[in-house]
Amino acid sequence: MPTASRTSPLAALHVLLVDDEQGFVDVLTKRLRRRDVAVTSVLSGKEGVRALRGGSYDVAVLDLKMEDLDGIEVLKIFKILDPAMPVIILTGHGSEQAAREGLALGAADYLMKPCDLDELLNKIGALARHPGTQAA
Template sequence: MTKTESGRSLLLIDDEDGFLAVMRRRFERRGYDVATAGSGAEALRLLRERRFEAAVLDLKMGDMDGFELLRIFRRMAPEMPVVMLTGHGGETEAAEGLRLGAAGYLLKPCDFEALVECLDGALTQDDSGGATDGQAT
């Protein structure tokens, strides 16, 4: 189990309300300060209002896909690590996400510990001033 610093700000983006609620509770128990967005537009509004240390982003959403949102995030907050999640897709999508700058790419349902490790690894590299080294899992 990895140790997470208390108060890390995390933006969770997914169009499935139940998934967001469960993930929010799990991350908050780990000490994260979590904001949720049910759409790409809502995520962009939140990112304009405050700084997040990391984001977890669903690939398939109603108003825009995760790749489009990741491109915008790279312009608005290039230092913010983003881990992508999807219930659909494979190696091609993972490669595209990593090419666009995602810190990781996981398939749903994903192991929560693997997601935390991916985020912690990206945040640790970001804290040390190094670039994040995305790996598809």
């Protein structure tokens, strides 16, 4: 008897993950891939810009605090290169005001680090289906 294959509703998505914390990136990338999400992970703002110039992504997940380019600068560049691509900002404790600045500059949503994987996946899925809106 044939078995029904279960395909994740996120399986067709390609996410760009930009964060300079190697351990966080490794764990989040592995967890997203287990949920059938295609992930391109980079470890700096400059690499994120380079990746976006060389590819197409459904959603970007962007850390706010990075060494080379901060997330706000990367967000501004992302919005020039691909204005329709939704961007979710990840921010640490105490950076909520900067995350709000990101929303004002075109980010679709933000999450506090460490974030709940299911919440992140829900936001990615919602934004990929309706890129012109902010996630709930």
